[in-house]
Amino acid sequence: MRRVGGQRLVLGDSVNRVLYPDYPLVEKRREVFMVGRTRIYLDEVRGLGLFVEIEVVLEDGEAVADGEKVMDSLLVALGIAESSLVGQAYIDLLESTCTP
Numbered sequence: 001m002r003r004v005g006g007q008r009l010v011l012g013d014s015v016n017r018v019l020y021p022d023y024p025l026v027e028k029r030r031e032v033f034m035v036g037r038t039r040i041y042l043d044e045v046r047g048l049g050l051f052v053e054i055e056v057v058l059e060d061g062e063a064v065a066d067g068e069k070v071m072d073s074l075l076v077a078l079g080i081a082e083s084s085l086v087g088q089a090y091i092d093l094l095e096s097t098c099t100p
Helices: 014-019 064-078 090-097
Strands: 002-011 026-035 038-045 049-056
Touching: 026 090, 038 064, 038 090, 049 064
Parallel strands: none
Antiparallel strands: 002 026, 026 038, 038 049
């Protein structure tokens, strides 16, 4: 596994604050690792906690099923259960935690 970089991202900067004043601010710290052709993002999202995002890069014409096999292998290797998978964006998760 090769570490690609770390960055602090603030999504919802001043422009987004003006355009979308009612949306929550998403602030995260991200580290990126490469495993073969797969990017693994380790995110710490303020107000939500820790997340892992896995992105398998497919070759032109490669079947999605091939990428899913790589993904499944990595999930097993990392000990991530299918029940732990989240299909929502951070902003949607934050919005659902906001009290009216």
